[in-house]
Amino acid sequence: MTTRPDTLLDAVDACAREPIHIPGSIQPNGLLLGIRRADLAVIYATANVASAFNLAEGSVLGSDLRALLPGLAHLAETLGVVSEETGARHLGPVTVATGEGQRTFDAVLSGGQDLAILELEDAPAGLTVAEFHPALRSFIAGLQGASTVGLLCQLAADDIRRMTAFDRVLVYRFDSDWHGMVVGESRNDVLPSCLDLHFPASDIPAQARALYRRNRLRLIADANYTPIPIETHETAPLDLSDSVLRSVSPVHLEYMRNMGTMASMSISIMRDGELWGLVSCHSVAPRKVSLSVRNACDFLTQIFSLQLEAREKSAHAERRMRLRGVQTRLLAHMASEDFFINGLVNNPAELLDLAGATGAAVLSGHHVWLRGDTPCEAEVRALYTWLAQENSDDVFATDSLAAVYPAALSFADKASGLLSISISKIHASYVMWFRPEVVETVQWAGDPRQKDSPDGNGATRLNPRHSFEAWKEIVRGHCVAWNAAEIEAVTELRHTLVGIVLRRAEELAALSDELTRSNKELEAFSYSVSHDLRAPFRHIVGYSELLKKQEGASLSERGRRYVDTIIESAFTAGTLVDHLLSFSQMGRTALNPRRVPTRELVEEVRERLLLEIGDRAIVWTIGDLPVVQADAMMIRLVVENLLSNAVKYTRRRDVAQIAVGCERQDDEWVFFVRDNGVGFDMQYVGKLFGVFQRLHRMEDFEGTGIGLANVRRIVERHGGRTWAEGAIDQGATVFFSLPVLEGAA
Amino acid sequence: MPHLKPILLVEDNLNDVELTLAALEQSQLANEVVVVRDGAEALDYLYRRGPHESRNTSDPAVVLLDLKLPKVDGLEVLQTVKGDPDLRHTPVVMLTSSREETDLLRSYELGVNAFVVKPVGFREFFDAIQDLGVFWAIINEPAPRTGQTGY
DSSP: OOOOOHHHHHHHHHHHHOOTTOOSEEOSSEEEEEEETTTOBEEEEETHHHHHTTOOTTOSTTSBHHHHOGGGGGGGGGGGGOOTTTOOEEEEEEEEEETTEEEEEEEEEEEOSSEEEEEEEEOOSOOOHHHHHHHHHHHHHHHHHOOSHHHHHHHHHHHHHHHHOOSEEEEEEEOTTSOEEEEEEEEOSSSOOOTTEEEOGGGSOHHHHHHHHHSOEEEESOTTOOOEEEEESOSSOOOOTTOSSBOOOHHHHHHHHHHTOSEEEEEEEEETTEEEEEEEEEESSOOOOOHHHHHHHHHHHHHHHHHHHHHHHHHHHHHHHHHHHHHHHHHHHHHTSSSHHHHHHTOHHHHHHHHTOSEEEEEETTEEEEEESOOOHHHHHHHHHHHHHHOOOSEEEESOHHHHOGGGGGGTTTOSEEEEEEEETTTTEEEEEEEOOOOEEEEEESOTTOOEEEOTTSOEEEOOOSOOOEEEEEEOSOOOOOOHHHHHHHHHHHHHHHHHHHHHHHHHHHHHHHHHHHHHHHHHHHHHIIIIIHHHHHHHHHHHHHHHHHHGGGSOHHHHHHHHHHHHHHHHHHHHHHHHHHHHHHHHSOOOEEEEEHHHHHHHHHHHHHHHHOSOOEEEEEOOOOEEEEEHHHHHHHHHHHHHHHHHHTTTSSSEEEEEEEEEETTEEEEEEEEOSSOOOGGGGGGTTSTTOOSSOTTTSOOOSOHHHHHHHHHHHTTOOEEEEEOTTSOEEEEEEEEOOTTTO | OTTOOOEEEEOSOHHHHHHHHHHHHHTTOOSOEEEESSHHHHHHHHTTOGGGTTOOSOOOSEEEEESSOSSSOHHHHHHHHHHOTTTTTSOEEEEESOOOHHHHHHHHHHTOSEEEEOOSSHHHHHHHHHHHHIIIIIITOOOGGGOOOOO
């Protein structure tokens, strides 16, 4: 935007502050009397009253209305029918004697608590209300046939022009910033077309819009009129908000003359009590429009606005209905998926359709799913960060993302518009819909940035525009605006998703309770096993040993073998119980992580193993090993298990080869223990780390099958992984990884 | 010989009593082994109450205490003994089937002198019991009469 000089801003401000409801004068096509309700004294009167009724100068103000103008005395009784709430009331034609003989006026009454305003407007010869009836009837019939809002506006403009004989009638609609756009037009060849032109908000300042809301109809019959001043002895100026003859701002008259329109009329189009737009009528020559015709136009306009409202509501309802269908299908998809987000991301067509978007992103935790035409993942993540920080609304919609988030300029072709819902702020769950940029050419009625011109004194004064000549502006960074139905649809989707998330959270909480309980039970179970199941095995072993010792001599060779087998089996069973308990303890005991130098650890374990294995040829290759952050006792168990396995499974080799090493891969340490032992069949690799899973016969290699299960459990509790490679008779390599933690290396 | 203090074995399981006695027998200790079957009786013995009111033996050289006992369990007995200024110098060895770490930690908190998980293998069990008996009943005998304060 161009920066405007302060002086111009002052001028615009001044215009916006002009008190247009108390101009102190009226237009010349009538008379005005301000009557005090208490005593019916005339306390305000236009300067033309005395001359019109042949009254002595100075006799008007202070006089009783009934005495002053006996011809209007009967109106005195009706003053009570109006108030500030009712607005103006048309009293119909009144005929009174004037200096020029009998004159007929249209009488209009308005006023407040203490004062009534009686306006007598010259009644030009013209159509009467009865004559409008067929015109109104055909208008209503036509309205019902108009299939689009555009046609509706056209029809209203045509009929109002027919009734008023203005050269050009515009239907003018305000946007959310009060800029106007011409959406319907009816004209002859006298004035140029304004269809599709935009008018800046400053053309109709705020106090003018306020008056339009209150007083729906305004006529300026001749832009060159000489205003008739209102005379009074009161100090307060007369409030003409509800007046029909109110004089308008000289700035506005200049604006009209600049545009070559000598007469203008405007009718407010109201919707839900708000100003939706205007019917704006222009004529090159001055044009009087009788109060009756104006009222008929107002009536027609209100019917038009009701029709408009009905159309928009039904269009909205239709869109809503269609989107409900999409929404229902999405919900069905979500219900049929284990993970509800899949219901969204696996049905991109419906996900996009719900908001009429060309791209969508679903964020949940660390995951991002992109569907359709979207910015890249990094851009979506950055956008999410901005949204989460800057916007606390559950639903966010903009049709110009770059205006609030400048980084969006770089992907305007994909996401100039953003509609997003936040599902859970804690878990960073968002759904975003995108729309691409639609480059729009806005035709302004004249350059909206230039309205000033210095006056003779060097000061800037507000200088109304000289032409409606179109000034084109290319508007970038905008998308087609999200409509209310789309915003409602995603808002409802949000409610559903939040419901699902909450239910999940409850289920998780219940599951966690359940887990806590079953953990407790498991603890009690293993406690009881450790005491009660272990003891009988000990006793079997113990008594069998005693039997062998004391009665061994009298037993046969076979009998002694039986006893040995009993001892061995009970011992194995007891050992199994011990291992099972240690495995369960491994899962339950709290981790106590600290710095563990794995090189030293491996050396210690190796030396202890060497004491046990005695005289075997083993070639050890131990590579560089890091310092890790781990529970020292547990990680020692891992190393003991892996090294003793390697020693065990290489015992048939003449020269056993055992290698231990580690290398860093991204953010983890990957350790391996490799041997040239009997190996295993990769077909069973899945069983290798299972509890009590053994791949060798007991008589070949002893063991309970708990070792690698313990290794896996410990490594996983440290956030690492375990896996293995091998082949029969080709040796085996067991891998495990541990995360690289900051400060541990 | 009359000065040898007895060994108090607190054990509810008869099989364990028999196996433990067999092990102690093998170590050829001369000490008398007194067997009580639950924690309440162990306290009665130590405090010379009830059936043990008139015992004229000296306090035990060592208490071999099972952890899981009827009525008053081993941990409670341990707590009472170690909380009593007259008894707390009596060595207590916890004998248990359990490998539960919590039991072990609790026992050491209460001041146990040793904690032995009964091994499944009989030979190991034998060795353990013999070692305990020898250590606590013989080696650990204080030597007040010599008047020497050092070794």
